[in-house]
Amino acid sequence: MSVSTPPTSTPAAPLSRALDWRVGFLLLSLIWGSSFLLIKIGTEALEPAQIALGRMVTGAIPLVAVLLLTRGRLPRGLATWAHLSVAAFFLNVVPFTLFGYAEQLIPSALAGIANATTPLFTLAVSLVVLSDERPTRRRLVGLGVGFLGVLVVFGVWSGVAGAGGAGMLLALGAALCYGIGTPYARRFLAGRGHSSLELSTGQLITGTAQLLVVTPLVADAPESLPWRVVLAVTALGALGTGLAYVLMYGIIRQAGATVASTVTYVAPVVAIAAGVLILGETLSWNQPVGAAVIILGAALCQTSARRRPGRGAPLTPGTSPEPGASAQSSRS
Helix, strand or coil, rough: CCCCCCCCCCCCCCHHHHHHHHHHHHHHHHHHHHHHHHHHHCCCCCCHHHHHHHHHHHHHHHHHHHHHHHHCCCCCHHHHHHHHHHHHHHHHHHHHHHHHHHHHCCCCHHHHHHHHHHHHHHHHHEEEEEEECCCCCCHHHHHHHHHHHHHHHCCCHCCCCCHHHHHHHHHHHHHHHHHHHHHHHHHHCCCCCCHHHHHHHHHHHHHHHHHHHHHHHCCCCCCCHHHHHHHHHHHHHHHHHHHHHHHHHHHHHHHHHHHHHHHHHHHHHHHHHHHHHCCCCCCHHHHHHHHHHHHHHHHHHHHHHCCCCCCCCCCCCCCCCCCCCHHHHCCC
């Protein structure tokens, strides 16, 4: 997949490129930040597994189309597909479903805040399972600050029992799955000779297959399916996975992966604004304050990262790449 840029000899080229990636960055922030609102709408008529399945199907279609247009090919080999299945389980099937269950209990804005802990869980797991990841003082401080923010969001001084506490735990469980799946994908899928587009498309295909088997066993057919819900789930997949993928790699090429990774900090703000302004959700004072502390912790963790993942690491839909990733690593 290639993204064309204006000739560097043109005086307006730097401005044009800046406008291109900034527009893409804004769109990506809006898309990923509003995905929690779309999940909330989906819960009005669908079970969490059904939302996840719809999201996977409508997300896979744009990626398959891009793959065909760029003359890419799906991965080959049983080992690669086995690893893709595990990656899909942790990066798509389980977290997408858990967020659906979580948003049956908590506001969409709160789910967006919980998702901001993904970089914290990713770093914590990476330090344990990846030999080339090293703890530094700033990373450890970042982890401590980030998880302190989680306690603030929970409002631990008043107790965490009840549906709200259960919903937050489910959302944090989804973020933990991202934290497990991302290092797994880097270890077992990066450097296999396939582009990120090819691996991510295969990942969504295997995840869709898993949900096609599981969903009929855990969810009954909906009694009604309003267009509002259909459009929400379609947008969740086609925009939040398909278009977002194209936007992300356009930003990586034009502005670099470090800039692209900062969408992690903007998306929770969009999620809070969308939930409050569009759905009329209310938050306690400690929840946005805790979100700011979580984002600060994630920023501390990421600013000390120096590792450059290998070529072809799949993109986790709804999350941003490791700050050290190079533009070359995403080319197909």
